Amino acid sequence: MSSTVPIPLPVPSRNEPRILFITPEVFPLCKTGGLGDVSASLPAALRALRMDVRLLIPGYPQVLTGLKPKRKVAVFEHLKYFPPCVLRAAKLPVNDSSSIPVFIIDCPELYSREGGPYQDPAGQDWPDNAWRFGLLGKIGAILGSDASPLKWQPHIVHCNDWQSGLTPAYLHFHPGRKAASVMTIHNLAFQGNFPPENVARLGLPASSYDMHGIEFHGRMSFLKAGLYYAEHITTVSPNYAREIQSEPLGFGLQGLLSARREQLTGIINGIDETLWNPARDPYIVSHYSHTDLSAKAINKRVLQETMALALDDTVPLFAAISRITHQKGFDLLQQVAPQLVKIPVQLVILGSGNAEMEKSLTALAQAYPGKIAVHIGYTEALSHLIEAGADCFLMPSRFEPCGLNQMYSQQYGTLPLVHATGGLVDTVVDCTPATLNDGSATGFVFHLMTAEQLLATIRRAVELFKDTATWRTLQQNGMAKDFSWRISAAAYRRIYRMLA
Ligand code: ADP
Numbered sequence: 154m155s156s157t158v159p160i161p162l163p164v165p166s167r168n169e170p171r172i173l174f175i176t177p178e179v180f181p182l183c184k185t186g187g188l189g190d191v192s193a194s195l196p197a198a199l200r201a202l203r204m205d206v207r208l209l210i211p212g213y214p215q216v217l218t219g220l221k222p223k224r225k226v227a228v229f230e231h232l233k234y235f236p237p238c239v240l241r242a243a244k245l246p247v248n249d250s251s252s253i254p255v256f257i258i259d260c261p262e263l264y265s266r267e268g269g270p271y272q273d274p275a276g277q278d279w280p281d282n283a284w285r286f287g288l289l290g291k292i293g294a295i296l297g298s299d300a301s302p303l304k305w306q307p308h309i310v311h312c313n314d315w316q317s318g319l320t321p322a323y324l325h326f327h328p329g330r331k332a333a334s335v336m337t338i339h340n341l342a343f344q345g346n347f348p349p350e351n352v353a354r355l356g357l358p359a360s361s362y363d364m365h366g367i368e369f370h371g372r373m374s375f376l377k378a379g380l381y382y383a384e385h386i387t388t389v390s391p392n393y394a395r396e397i398q399s400e401p402l403g404f405g406l407q408g409l410l411s412a413r414r415e416q417l418t419g420i421i422n423g424i425d426e427t428l429w430n431p432a433r434d435p436y437i438v439s440h441y442s443h444t445d446l447s448a449k450a451i452n453k454r455v456l457q458e459t460m461a462l463a464l465d466d467t468v469p470l471f472a473a474i475s476r477i478t479h480q481k482g483f484d485l486l487q488q489v490a491p492q493l494v495k496i497p498v499q500l501v502i503l504g505s506g507n508a509e510m511e512k513s514l515t516a517l518a519q520a521y522p523g524k525i526a527v528h529i530g531y532t533e534a535l536s537h538l539i540e541a542g543a544d545c546f547l548m549p550s551r552f553e554p555c556g557l558n559q560m561y562s563q564q565y566g567t568l569p570l571v572h573a574t575g576g577l578v579d580t581v582v583d584c585t586p587a588t589l590n591d592g593s594a595t596g597f598v599f600h601l602m603t604a605e606q607l608l609a610t611i612r613r614a615v616e617l618f619k620d621t622a623t624w625r626t627l628q629q630n631g632m633a634k635d636f637s638w639r640i641s642a643a644a645y646r647r648i649y650r651m652l653a
Pocket of ligand 1: 185
């Protein structure tokens with residue numbers, strides 16, 4: 154493995170298109186899932202390719218306090234349909250010597266509040282999300298057009314998920330000069346659908362509320378707006394790009410996506426190897442690499458101690474780190490639990506999400522102390538220790554556009570056990586005699602989303618764990634794989650160049 158981002162980042166080239174990367178979350182300021190990781194690491198990888206990429210994000214409290222200083226670069230006092238706001242410029246550190254320029258929309262009326270980016274502290278969607286993210290789309294479109302008050306003008310606006318889906322629509326209806334837009338789907342299940350009255354309230358023409366436009370089953374859809382009006386669509390793995398062109402994973406948008414398949418590209422996410430590398434991970438004490446895995450056992454022991462599991466290095470330790478939801482297959486995990494506790498394994502789960510599922514997982518841990526441990530919450534440090542300390546990583550996702558943890562796991566010598574869906578198919582190679590023989594095997598894959606198949610595959614992993622030499626081979630196969638952004642960032646660059 155080598156670092157994705159050279160230190161320091163090179164000066165951007167004038168010959169490359171300039172990119173405005175519009176996102177509702179960015180690690181480490183604000184992250185609810187993979188989009189937060191991608192929003193930090195893809196721009197850094199593009200900067201390493203000498204592209205001038207700048208971020209646009211809402212000014213949540215954690216963004217305004219996390220980035221300093223924040224120069225005022227524009228004031229939008231009389232923006233029709235939206236409260237007044239200020240645009241501030243700051244820099245997001247990438248490493249000790251480099252950073253990426255960020256534009257922050259400072260609009261206290263919409264963003265200055267306790268809670269998450271999309272939901273209040275009780276887990277309810279903010280009632281004014283259409284305005285919170287309508288403003289993000291609007292400012293994105295202004296900065297991407299000749300209406301921009303800034304000297305810096307992008308050739309491309311790169312929108313991410315429904316929260317920035319209105320940018321391509323606003324740009325489409327802008328009469329003057331404008332940037333081309335790319336819409337990336339990180340998860341098609343989240344669409345940002347709102348009552349149709351919002352079309353007028355957000356300043357979009359009535360004609361846009363059409364089947365050939367932003368109408369979606371009697372609602373206005375932010376995501377469909379992006380998918381319909383953007384010049385190009387990408388999603389985060391080639392296999393997911395195929396899956397979303399038909400039911401059920403098209404979530405009602407399969408017709409549009411299959412009609413636009415010539416402008417739809419699947420590009421697998423990379424991982425940030427400056428953050429996720431067992432040889433220098435700052436969150437773990439004992440570092441290791443694919444040439445010497447011995448210290449992984451120390452991390453396993455620390456993990457067992459931390460999570461109050463029995464201190465036993467012979468038992469296979471399974472792990473999951475995730476949003477606890479139906480999408481991620483936690484119901485299946487619960488179903489197999491009564492059988493799982495009868496076989497010699499340990500299980501550690503880190504996550505939060507569905508309250509009912511959280512409760513039953515916690516009850517499971519209480520019923521089987523020393524064998525099952527559950528931590529409800531979001532903890533970056535613990536997630537790194539789990540990747541380093543576990544033997545096998547469970548991802549029984551119903552669907553998974555790309556998935557990051559199966560890649561982190563392979564880099565950490567933790568064998569992924571996954572359902573054959575989305576990006577998991579593109580990144581994990583099932584262990585079979587053939588794949589063992591050709592050196593490609595990196596984990597375990599099951600094809601039917603049933604408790605029986607999940608359990609059978611866990612049993613298969615437990616059996617293989619006894620064969621330490623073969624297990625070690627799989628670990629080393631995974632650790633030797635290149636999951637860096639290098640190839641994927643170049644694929645985005647090809648699309649930008651084509652559009653610019
Ligand atoms: P999604 O975006 O669907 O949630 P991904 O696998 O693409 O799934 O990305 C999830 C990211 O969030 C990973 O980096 C994962 O480690 C992290 N993550 C999820 N839940 C937690 C948690 N409870 N604590 C720490 N990190 C978490």
